[in-house]
Amino acid sequence: MSGYGWFHPFPTRWNDNDVYGHVNNVVYYAAMDTAVNAWMMTQGGLDPQHGEVIGVCAASSCEYRASGSFPDTLTVGVRAGHVGRTSVTWETGIFRASDDELLATGTFVHVFVDRDDRRPVPIPDALRAAIERELVVEDR
Amino acid sequence: MSGYGWFHPFPTRWNDNDVYGHVNNVVYYAAMDTAVNAWMMTQGGLDPQHGEVIGVCAASSCEYRASGSFPDTLTVGVRAGHVGRTSVTWETGIFRASDDELLATGTFVHVFVDRDDRRPVPIPDALRAAIERELVVEDR
Amino acid sequence: MSGYGWFHPFPTRWNDNDVYGHVNNVVYYAAMDTAVNAWMMTQGGLDPQHGEVIGVCAASSCEYRASGSFPDTLTVGVRAGHVGRTSVTWETGIFRASDDELLATGTFVHVFVDRDDRRPVPIPDALRAAIERELVVEDR
Amino acid sequence: MSGYGWFHPFPTRWNDNDVYGHVNNVVYYAAMDTAVNAWMMTQGGLDPQHGEVIGVCAASSCEYRASGSFPDTLTVGVRAGHVGRTSVTWETGIFRASDDELLATGTFVHVFVDRDDRRPVPIPDALRAAIERELVVEDR
Numbered sequence: 001m002s003g004y005g006w007f008h009p010f011p012t013r014w015n016d017n018d019v020y021g022h023v024n025n026v027v028y029y030a031a032m033d034t035a036v037n038a039w040m041m042t043q044g045g046l047d048p049q050h051g052e053v054i055g056v057c058a059a060s061s062c063e064y065r066a067s068g069s070f071p072d073t074l075t076v077g078v079r080a081g082h083v084g085r086t087s088v089t090w091e092t093g094i095f096r097a098s099d100d101e102l103l104a105t106g107t108f109v110h111v112f113v114d115r116d117d118r119r120p121v122p123i124p125d126a127l128r129a130a131i132e133r134e135l136v137v138e139d140r
Numbered sequence: 141m142s143g144y145g146w147f148h149p150f151p152t153r154w155n156d157n158d159v160y161g162h163v164n165n166v167v168y169y170a171a172m173d174t175a176v177n178a179w180m181m182t183q184g185g186l187d188p189q190h191g192e193v194i195g196v197c198a199a200s201s202c203e204y205r206a207s208g209s210f211p212d213t214l215t216v217g218v219r220a221g222h223v224g225r226t227s228v229t230w231e232t233g234i235f236r237a238s239d240d241e242l243l244a245t246g247t248f249v250h251v252f253v254d255r256d257d258r259r260p261v262p263i264p265d266a267l268r269a270a271i272e273r274e275l276v277v278e279d280r
Numbered sequence: 281m282s283g284y285g286w287f288h289p290f291p292t293r294w295n296d297n298d299v300y301g302h303v304n305n306v307v308y309y310a311a312m313d314t315a316v317n318a319w320m321m322t323q324g325g326l327d328p329q330h331g332e333v334i335g336v337c338a339a340s341s342c343e344y345r346a347s348g349s350f351p352d353t354l355t356v357g358v359r360a361g362h363v364g365r366t367s368v369t370w371e372t373g374i375f376r377a378s379d380d381e382l383l384a385t386g387t388f389v390h391v392f393v394d395r396d397d398r399r400p401v402p403i404p405d406a407l408r409a410a411i412e413r414e415l416v417v418e419d420r
Numbered sequence: 421m422s423g424y425g426w427f428h429p430f431p432t433r434w435n436d437n438d439v440y441g442h443v444n445n446v447v448y449y450a451a452m453d454t455a456v457n458a459w460m461m462t463q464g465g466l467d468p469q470h471g472e473v474i475g476v477c478a479a480s481s482c483e484y485r486a487s488g489s490f491p492d493t494l495t496v497g498v499r500a501g502h503v504g505r506t507s508v509t510w511e512t513g514i515f516r517a518s519d520d521e522l523l524a525t526g527t528f529v530h531v532f533v534d535r536d537d538r539r540p541v542p543i544p545d546a547l548r549a550a551i552e553r554e555l556v557v558e559d560r
Contacts, residue, residue, distance in 0.1 A: 001167075009151065010153075011149065011150070011151060012153070013150075013170055013173075013174045013303075014170070014173045014174045014177045014178075014298065015170065015173065015295070015296075015298050015304045015306060015443060017298065017299045018294065018295050018297065018299070019297050019299060019301050019468050020468070020474055020476070020535075021189045021299050022476075023190075024294075024295045024444060024453070025449070025453065025477035025480060026295060026449040026450045026453055029445070029446040029449050030153055030154070030155065030446045033154045033155065033444070033445065033446055034151075034153045034154045034155075034211075037154045037210075037211075037410070038154075038211045041211060042211065048161075048439050048440070049161045049439060054440055056440070056442075056484075056487075057445035057484055058483070058484055059481070059482065059483045059484065060445060060480070060482055061480065061481035061482070062479065062480055062481070063478070063479045064476075064477055064478055064479065067476075068180075070174075070177075071174075071177075071178045071181060071182065083430065113157075113442075150424065152439065154444075155435070155436075155438050155440050155444045155446060156435075157436065157438065158327070158435050159329060159349065159437045159438070159439060159441050160327050160334055160336070160395075161439050162336075164313070164434075164435040165309070165313065165337035166306060166309040166310045166313055166435060167339060169305070169306040169309050170306045171342045173304070173305065173306055181401065188299050188300070189299060195298055196300070196302075196304035196344075196347075197344055198343070198344055199341070199342065199344065200305060200342055201339070201341035201342075202339065202340055202341070203338070204336075204337055204338055205337045207336075218349065232528070255300075289431065290431070290433075291429065291430070291431060293430075293450055293453075293454045294450070294453045294454045294457045295450065295453065295454075301468075301469045310433055310434070310435065313433075313434045313435065314433045314434045314435075314490075314491075317434045317490075317491075317492045318434075318490075321491060321492065328437075328441075350454075350457075350458075351454075351457075351458045351461060351462065362500075367432045
């Protein structure tokens with residue numbers, strides 16, 4: 001589980017399992033979305049309800065390697081990939097907490113926009129500083 | 141938070157919040173469902189994938205007292221209310237973990253049925269014993 | 281399916297089914313919440329993003345009679361039960377669209393509050409008029 | 421909306437909207453998963469509960485172009501991209517039903533496996549025939 005700067009615990013829920021008895025593929029995106037937003041809110045100064053700048057998802061992807069199953073807890077590792085002027089590509093690894101097995105890897109591109117007109121704006125300084133301090137990982 | 145025999149942590153997810161910025165009312169039912177099934181699987185011997193007996197929901201209800209908001213973690217307290225021959229009424233209290241404020245109380249009736257014909261069957265002995273040992277609370 | 285003033289189609293989704301192959305109990309609350317809010321937005325003048333008055337859920341309940349399963353479409357029938365000064369109790373019947381079998385009945389209490397201070401306010405006049413015109417059903 | 425062989429209606433739900441008032445990015449994956457599985461079950465002979473072969477997701481991706489918002493109905497267009505021996509890459513376009521605006525495009529790779537040992541198996545003949553008949557689109 002090296003190679004990530006932040007780890008977010010993501011316990012599964014009863015109905016995350018689909019009829020095949022495994023965590024549905026869609027849930028991994030909820031895990032990435034939750035981990036990245038939790039980091040931005042608690043570490044990066046994002047205020048989803050009142051801030052002038054919000055992050056919107058422009059693209060995402062996931063590759064699946066193994067299955068999780070309720071009541072597993074997942075651990076979402078997050079690091080910054082490309083950090084541009086108005087966007088960040090987050091890179092994630094999703095592990096089963098009980099044995100650290102890697103279940104999936106994913107990417108998630110956030111574009112930062114003005115809350116009102118939804119046009120791209122530079123990444124806020126405080127957020128950029130937090131990203132560089134906590135999520136830019138050398139050993140990937 | 142006295143009065144419950146089991147507490148299940150339930151971290152919220154980014155999209156549990158609705159457009160009003162609070163955890164949507166539906167999520168509290170997912171919290172109850174998750175807590176009760178986690179307890180039955182880890183403490184009560186329920187095997188959702190292979191067991192002969194499964195629990196199906198016959199009725200549920202919830203009263204809301206205060207709001208939670210992502211990234212709050214909720215804590216779901218569970219106790220057994222009425223324990224019949226083929227059914228159990230679970231009683232739950234859902235708290236905000238950071239300050240133990242009670243956000244909602246709910247009930248959830250499970251009827252135990254045969255996996256194949258879905259007709260009611262007696263509560264399995266091991267489950268009944270676990271309920272009486274862990275979830276029948278005097279001081280309610 | 282008589283006895284309701286509004287019917288909202290609610291197609292199920294792949295992962296609405298739980299591991300037992302039936303629509304999870306929690307989904308019925310999402311169906312009620314969706315039907316009632318769709319009615320309020322399209323027929324009753326509710327503007328969740330900008331309006332001064334919003335509806336918050338104070339209590340809800342559901343009784344389950346039969347199972348649905350993806351890819352069923354559900355039909356949510358809605359009528360007004362008690363209509364108070366600041367709150368409405370919605371009464372719903374959830375049917376399988378293919379054969380009109382009643383799967384569940386539920387209630388859902390909305391209290392109308394000021395968006396900013398979240399204190400109860402009278403039901404807006406336009407909404408009350410729409411409720412009385414469309415959702416107060418004599419033949420219940 | 422040309423270029424797809426199957427269109428699946430996907431009405432949004434109240435809480436699909438996130439706090440920013442738009443359909444959350446994760447929901448688009450639920451839309452793809454739902455559309456593809458509905459097609460396989462109703463047109464391609466897939467039996468998720470009893471069939472010997474099931475489809476598991478190996479990879480997925482989505483690019484977002486515009487926003488949807490409850491109570492919009494989305495329309496998911498589906499076609500087959502690469503059709504291999506044991507896997508299919510589905511290509512999807514997700515439109516707003518009211519004006520046919522393209523909101524997102526996505527891909528979704530299903531690997532077909534034996535239900536019990538979860539090892540890859542050839543695409544069932546009936547499913548392959550249905551794919552070639554209905555979802556292989558020349559004009560892409």
